[in-house]
Amino acid sequence: MTQTGNVVPEKVTTAKKRRASWNATDLGLIAVFAALVAGSALIAAVPVGGLGVPITVQTLAVMLTGLALGPGRAFSAVGLYVLLGLAGLPIFSGGRSGLGILAGPSAGYIIGFPLAAAAVGWLAAVVLRRTAGRSGKIRAVLLFAAAMVSSIIFVHALGILGMMVNAKLSLPAAFLADLAYYPGDVIKNVLAVTIALSLHRAFPDLLLRRVRTAPAGPASAHP
Amino acid sequence: MSGHGFLLANYVPGGSPVHRSPLWLKFLLVLACGMASFLIADWAVSACVLVLLCGVFLLSGAGAARLVRAVRPVLPVLAAIGLFQWWQLGGPTAARIVLNVLVCVVAASILTATTPVQELLDGVASLARPFRRFGADPERFALTIAIMLRSIPFVAGAYADVRNSARARGLERNPRALVLPVFITSVAFARQTGEALAARGLGDAEDQGS
Numbered sequence: 001m002t003q004t005g006n007v008v009p010e011k012v013t014t015a016k017k018r019r020a021s022w023n024a025t026d027l028g029l030i031a032v033f034a035a036l037v038a039g040s041a042l043i044a045a046v047p048v049g050g051l052g053v054p055i056t057v058q059t060l061a062v063m064l065t066g067l068a069l070g071p072g073r074a075f076s077a078v079g080l081y082v083l084l085g086l087a088g089l090p091i092f093s094g095g096r097s098g099l100g101i102l103a104g105p106s107a108g109y110i111i112g113f114p115l116a117a118a119a120v121g122w123l124a125a126v127v128l129r130r131t132a133g134r135s136g137k138i139r140a141v142l143l144f145a146a147a148m149v150s151s152i153i154f155v156h157a158l159g160i161l162g163m164m165v166n167a168k169l170s171l172p173a174a175f176l177a178d179l180a181y182y183p184g185d186v187i188k189n190v191l192a193v194t195i196a197l198s199l200h201r202a203f204p205d206l207l208l209r210r211v212r213t214a215p216a217g218p219a220s221a222h223p
Numbered sequence: 224m225s226g227h228g229f230l231l232a233n234y235v236p237g238g239s240p241v242h243r244s245p246l247w248l249k250f251l252l253v254l255a256c257g258m259a260s261f262l263i264a265d266w267a268v269s270a271c272v273l274v275l276l277c278g279v280f281l282l283s284g285a286g287a288a289r290l291v292r293a294v295r296p297v298l299p300v301l302a303a304i305g306l307f308q309w310w311q312l313g314g315p316t317a318a319r320i321v322l323n324v325l326v327c328v329v330a331a332s333i334l335t336a337t338t339p340v341q342e343l344l345d346g347v348a349s350l351a352r353p354f355r356r357f358g359a360d361p362e363r364f365a366l367t368i369a370i371m372l373r374s375i376p377f378v379a380g381a382y383a384d385v386r387n388s389a390r391a392r393g394l395e396r397n398p399r400a401l402v403l404p405v406f407i408t409s410v411a412f413a414r415q416t417g418e419a420l421a422a423r424g425l426g427d428a429e430d431q432g433s
Binding site for chain 1: 233253257260293296297300304307308311312316320323324326327328329330331332334335338340343344346347350363366367368370371372374375377378379381382398399402403405406407409410412413414415416417418420421425
């Protein structure tokens with residue numbers, strides 16, 4: 001009885017502390033990145049390569065949000081986008097919207113977006129912290145691996161699940177249907193990583209400030 | 224604020240009983256249709272439900288053209304799924320699968336066609352209220368939603384500007400040149416917005432002293 005009484009308030013205060021660490025700039029970043037994902041889903045596709053195969057930049061924006069903002073803020077930004085799209089704003093790709101999306105075959109992909117953004121954000125923070133002094137190439141390769149792993153585990157797996165639940169496809173059929181998204185995904189993740197690295201060069205404190213101050217704090221207090 | 228126009232595209236003003244019923248009732252209708260799509264086993268039942276929901280949609284005065292426009296985006300995918308499942312599982316099952324998805328889509332578009340965007344957003348913002356004791360802050364949540372809505376026209380404008388300048392330099396086929404400047408200007412915009420909020424004492428957590 002007393003044990004549970006002790007545990008619950010402690011949980012609340014930690015949640016509050018975590019939330020309180022988001023200042024006004026973080027709120028601005030969350031809101032603007034949610035708008036970026038929405039805008040990227042709405043604008044016309046970008047032609048890629050010599051053939052000019054058009055790709056939509058929506059999933060690019062989702063992964064880039066994770067790479068740029070780190071897990072917590074990226075999950076909030078992409079989650080806000082999904083929430084408002086489900087509430088009826090026409091901000092899903094093709095101007096679709098509403099709760100009806102959850103009944104359609106693409107439901108799994110949309111649910112996977114916030115989770116993938118959080119996963120790639122967590123991995124990106126680890127990679128950027130561990131490779132602080134290394135060359136850009138190692139960083140790029142590791143970030144690309146992080147983006148691919150996150151999108152396979154969350155976007156593709158949940159996408160397949162969504163097609164199985166809503167379209168009643170068998171697992172092999174859903175897997176084959178999902179396979180069509182892989183080439184575009186690889187291109188978009190390469191692009192997302194190069195853009196994320198430029199973004200971190202333009203705004204060095206976008207993600208690393210929070211990561212670097214953690215080890216710097218005890219180190220400066222040491223002597 | 225012409226940039227917000229597209230956000231209002233789904234709402235049809237009116238005074239029908241559907242318009243006047245509260246948001247939670249319409250939300251429950253959508254939820255019930257979502258649940259029913261897993262329970263209904265007979266395609267004739269889902270066809271009846273679909274006809275009934277189309278009737279409700281037309282009763283609201285939104286018009287048949289709106290109904291077609293709400294359903295049209297999902298039709299190609301549903302046709303492909305229907306044909307594939309007809310081949311795999313037979314006609315009645317394929318019909319049930321397709322009709323159940325249509326039921327959910329029509330139910331959801333009843334909600335969006337008869338509820339003003341502002342009311343929908345208030346509904347979303349009120350979702351945060353039960354989580355207040357876990358550290359959620361409904362006012363900051365609503366503020367973030369407002370900033371996001373205001374930023375969508377900015378992002379769309381940034382994409383248009385960057386596309387023009389990339390074309391002027393002959394880079395309209397370089398995806399990096401088309402996307403990177405948008406993100407850089409947007410991050411700068413987000414920081415300015417954050418500073419403007421902080422300068423007005425908005426957006427920071429209230430209980431920082433604790």
